[in-house]
Amino acid sequence: MVMGFGGITELTNDQCWALLRSNDLGRIAVSAAGLVDIFPINYAVDEGARTVYFRTAPGTKLLELAINDRIALEIDGHDEHEAWSVVVKGSAERVERQSEMDAAERLGLEPWIPTLKYRWVRIRPLEIAGRRFALGPEPSRV
Known part of the structure; x- marks a missing residue:
């Protein structure tokens, strides 16, 4: 860790x-x-492959990903002392093979x-990159 x-x-x-494994709600940018x-999504992590899965219906997300497969996923959280953010940048692909869909189903991801x-x-x-932020009052300007 590097303190900045x-x-x-x-x-x-x-x-x-x-942090990705301990959460299940984020936002994707396409x-x-x-x-x-x-778009807000709920997601699941395949720990062995270090990949992230989400489910969707036909519509804008799938259309845009068919045109450009680049995607960013952002998750964040906080408590009274600190906040954090994780950003995953990568490529997205539809899961087409039945064996891969069956494996994804075992991750337990259900629509909300x-x-x-x-x-x-x-x-x-x-x-993948993330930061943790120590929370506190704004420093004096004088």
Whole structure:
């Protein structure tokens, strides 16, 4: 860990993965035709492969990922003493093989809202980074 300016600590890859595993809600950013869209998702982590999965229905996310497979996933959290953020950048691909869908199903990911989300998407990370922030009052300006 590297302590930075103002109580900012860079997280190791293992710390980032631990935070990803301990949570299940994040936001993905996808881009197509020069526009960026951000969507909330719930997700699951395949620890062995160090990949992230989410489920979705046909629509904007799948269309944009078909045009441009680059994706970013961001998760964050806080308590009364610190906050943290993890960003995963990588490529997204639809899971098409039945054996891979069956393996993804075993991760236990269920939609949070009562909709049919039977399309699986796998995020293959190319880069992962995280930071932890010590919370406190703003320093005096004088």
